[in-house]
Amino acid sequence: MAAIEVQNFSYIYPGESEAALRNIHFEVEAGQLFAILGANGAGKSTLCLALAGLIPHLFHGEMNGNVTVLGMNTLKYGPSELAGKVGLVLQNPANQLSGMRYTVYEEVAFGLENLGVPSIQMPERIKKALSWVGLSELGDRSPYALSGGQQQRLALASVLALEPQVLILDEPTAMLDPKGSQEIFEIIHKLTQMGKTVIIAEHRLEWVACHADRMLVLKEGEAILQGKPAQVMTLPLLKEIGIGWLRYTEAAYLGKKRNLWLEDMPLPVTLEQAVVGFLRV
Amino acid sequence: MSLKAQLKKDFSTLTLALMAVAIVLNIVLGQVVSLLKLPIFLDSIGTVLVALLAGPWAGALTGLLTNLIWGLISDPVAAAFAPVALVIGLVAGLCAKARLFRQWWQAIISGAIITVALSIIAIPVRVYMFGGVTGSGADFLVAYLLATGRDLFSAVLITVITNNLIDKVATALLAWAIVKGLPKRFTARFSRASAVTG
Amino acid sequence: MVSHFGIFLPGCSRLHRLHPLTKLTFTLAAVIIVFGGPGKWFSALVPGLIALAILASAGLARIGLRITLRILVPLALMLLFVHGLFSPVNQNFILQLAIFKVGREGVLYAVLVILRLTAALFSSLVLVLSTHPAHLVQALEEAGLSPRFAYLFGSPLLLIPQLSGRIQSIRAAQQARGLEIQGNLLRRVKALFPLVAPLAFSALVDVEERALALEVRGFSAPHTKTYLNALQDSSWQRLLRWGMLALAVGLLAKRFVWA
Numbered sequence: 001m002a003a004i005e006v007q008n009f010s011y012i013y014p015g016e017s018e019a020a021l022r023n024i025h026f027e028v029e030a031g032q033l034f035a036i037l038g039a040n041g042a043g044k045s046t047l048c049l050a051l052a053g054l055i056p057h058l059f060h061g062e063m064n065g066n067v068t069v070l071g072m073n074t075l076k077y078g079p080s081e082l083a084g085k086v087g088l089v090l091q092n093p094a095n096q097l098s099g100m101r102y103t104v105y106e107e108v109a110f111g112l113e114n115l116g117v118p119s120i121q122m123p124e125r126i127k128k129a130l131s132w133v134g135l136s137e138l139g140d141r142s143p144y145a146l147s148g149g150q151q152q153r154l155a156l157a158s159v160l161a162l163e164p165q166v167l168i169l170d171e172p173t174a175m176l177d178p179k180g181s182q183e184i185f186e187i188i189h190k191l192t193q194m195g196k197t198v199i200i201a202e203h204r205l206e207w208v209a210c211h212a213d214r215m216l217v218l219k220e221g222e223a224i225l226q227g228k229p230a231q232v233m234t235l236p237l238l239k240e241i242g243i244g245w246l247r248y249t250e251a252a253y254l255g256k257k258r259n260l261w262l263e264d265m266p267l268p269v270t271l272e273q274a275v276v277g278f279l280r281v
Numbered sequence: 282m283s284l285k286a287q288l289k290k291d292f293s294t295l296t297l298a299l300m301a302v303a304i305v306l307n308i309v310l311g312q313v314v315s316l317l318k319l320p321i322f323l324d325s326i327g328t329v330l331v332a333l334l335a336g337p338w339a340g341a342l343t344g345l346l347t348n349l350i351w352g353l354i355s356d357p358v359a360a361a362f363a364p365v366a367l368v369i370g371l372v373a374g375l376c377a378k379a380r381l382f383r384q385w386w387q388a389i390i391s392g393a394i395i396t397v398a399l400s401i402i403a404i405p406v407r408v409y410m411f412g413g414v415t416g417s418g419a420d421f422l423v424a425y426l427l428a429t430g431r432d433l434f435s436a437v438l439i440t441v442i443t444n445n446l447i448d449k450v451a452t453a454l455l456a457w458a459i460v461k462g463l464p465k466r467f468t469a470r471f472s473r474a475s476a477v478t479g
Numbered sequence: 480m481v482s483h484f485g486i487f488l489p490g491c492s493r494l495h496r497l498h499p500l501t502k503l504t505f506t507l508a509a510v511i512i513v514f515g516g517p518g519k520w521f522s523a524l525v526p527g528l529i530a531l532a533i534l535a536s537a538g539l540a541r542i543g544l545r546i547t548l549r550i551l552v553p554l555a556l557m558l559l560f561v562h563g564l565f566s567p568v569n570q571n572f573i574l575q576l577a578i579f580k581v582g583r584e585g586v587l588y589a590v591l592v593i594l595r596l597t598a599a600l601f602s603s604l605v606l607v608l609s610t611h612p613a614h615l616v617q618a619l620e621e622a623g624l625s626p627r628f629a630y631l632f633g634s635p636l637l638l639i640p641q642l643s644g645r646i647q648s649i650r651a652a653q654q655a656r657g658l659e660i661q662g663n664l665l666r667r668v669k670a671l672f673p674l675v676a677p678l679a680f681s682a683l684v685d686v687e688e689r690a691l692a693l694e695v696r697g698f699s700a701p702h703t704k705t706y707l708n709a710l711q712d713s714s715w716q717r718l719l720r721w722g723m724l725a726l727a728v729g730l731l732a733k734r735f736v737w738a
Contacts, residue, residue, distance in 0.1 A: 014470070292627065313671075342631070
């Protein structure tokens with residue numbers, strides 16, 4: 001059974017007439033890195049919230065279809081039940097701090113306390129989570145004295161301490177500088193190597209192209225493309241909906257016309273593929 | 282809806298997050314006001330905002346906690362006026378419920394009603410705990426009123442009302458304007474907001 | 480500007496290590512006795528002196544006095560001014576200042592109020608100076624306060640500097656757009672909305688994301704909460720708390736019921 005199954009899922013926010021998402025249908029196998037692409041307002045965040053059970057439990061609205069995560073249907077199981085199994089990281093690092101804890105160490109403990117984890121188990125889980133994100137030395141610092149990138153890593157650690165099998169990230173690097181973004185991407189890569197299932201909604205296509213196993217492209221609430229990065233990110237449709245191509249793809253496409261790229265070679269989506277391709281000629 | 286169900290609805294996690302932010306707004310917006318050197322405090326604007334969006338109980342609790350927290354971290358005197366702040370939130374929420382916060386001129390009337398209501402609590406606290414005095418310039422008015430032959434209670438009454446009327450009317454107007462200006466998607470999440478946004 | 484911790488001062492005294500509820504009970508009992516106890520001067524002086532002694536034992540007397548002076552000096556001056564010169568109960572006059580006469584009754588009343596406020600302030604400082612706000616919140620939770628309401632008490636403390644910082648940037652941005660914050664009254668009033676609204680809007684927009692982040696970390700989970708670090712309590716402290724409350728209630732009764 002797939003880790004995540006979304007079947008004919010549609011959703012309308014309360015008080016609105018247009019559906020935010022229509023007939024979304026896809027599956028994610030355990031241990032995969034699955035990317036969600038789309039222009040602003042296409043519905044990426046809504047989909048992330050639905051995968052975490054926050055829709056329909058916190059956002060009442062109108063939901064149709066099924067979202068099943070780790071065998072649990074979100075119509076029945078909400079964020080309280082999913083908390084130790086599904087983690088969610090949002091865009092704004094500062095908003096994810098509980099505001100209740102004065103040190104990084106205690107901040108990570110917040111979720112563990114809520115879920116009733118015995119206190120003797122806490123120190124080890126906290127240390128593990130902090131080491132996964134590289135914040136082990138900053139345990140005594142105030143969460144509000146961290147940089148944006150560090151705060152985002154703290155948000156990630158706080159969620160990882162609950163040891164979820166599925167991790168959802170909604171544009172986690174949107175508010176970070178390149179260094180902060182790189183740190184986050186490295187951690188996510190580590191997590192997939194540990195066998196976790198990761199869903200990421202992202203704008204930064206380069207990283208996603210290298211690392212995603214499969215992806216979904218949204219346009220105005222509908223899933224218009226699904227597949228592997230090499231397939232999806234070379235389709236002209238991406239340019240029409242405002243996401244665009246990577247420069248490697250663009251370069252190879254233009255190169256094709258001038259015989260700088262072999263006719264039967266697929267268009268590249270990573271730097272390595274581009275290099276290999278151009279060298280062939 | 283039963284009281285328990287209504288309370289659960291009124292105090293969802295979203296409302297709690299709103300209240301926490303509103304408490305901070307109460308504490309922090311005073312800075313803006315002192316910057317502009319205006320004769321108001323704006324230290325209840327978060328309370329009224331919560332009352333408009335989430336109802337009288339949430340508003341009351343916001344006010345109460347603002348003063349208790351301020352008392353804990355900076356000025357214990359504020360804790361003595363926590364019941365006053367509670368009444369502000371409660372009455373603002375009730376005014377909204379009574380459809381008195383839909384138009385700007387109604388907001389002004391609500392501000393006046395809030396002033397009267399808070400005075401009922403503020404005056405006894407002022408008189409019996411603080412001898413009628415605030416340590417600020419308003420006390421000269423009290424002195425003047427006493428000199429003209431009034432008793433302490435009525436001197437404080439007049440001072441409290443004149444001190445608070447402008448501030449509470451300004452607070453009510455600003456809160457009304459802010460709620461009206463919030464995106465529909467946001468206010469739709471709050472069950473009570475429709476009494477203001479229509 | 481208020482720091483995250485407010486006026487709490489960390490330390491290792493006996494007082495610091497007492498359970499937060501014990502200190503809270505002391506403050507409440509003392510304030511009740513100060514304002515509601517029998518024998519006006521006695522009830523005002525004794526709890527205040529006890530509180531001061533407690534503060535001294537923890538090395539907090541000096542800072543306690545400094546804070547008390549900061550808060551009470553304006554009040555004390557005004558009390559003496561208003562009641563000394565204008566109190567309606569003034570009958571015996573002890574001093575003549577220019578055209579004003581200082582009345583004995585008014586001065587005595589003012590002094591009584593000042594003593595009461597001082598005692599109440601000392602008593603609250605016993606709690607506030609020696610207790611980390613997060614520990615007070617945890618103590619309330621352990622005693623049964625719902626974690627949802629504990630959140631309301633605990634999280635604003637850390638959010639204050641965050642929002643405070645935003646005011647500066649909003650002000651700079653608006654001034655760059657030509658907003659005038661000085662000048663006649665009308666201009667300053669007009670500047671009110673453009674300064675207040677962006678802060679309120681940006682703070683409110685964050686509310687939704689905050690709520691989501693809380694939920695995802697099990698905030699509403701029905702589990703019984705556990706704690707990383709348990710607070711130290713003892714049976715004698717529990718006894719003491721009940722004792723203090725009983726004393727306060729008893730003295731209240733003595734004044735109002737058996738007067």
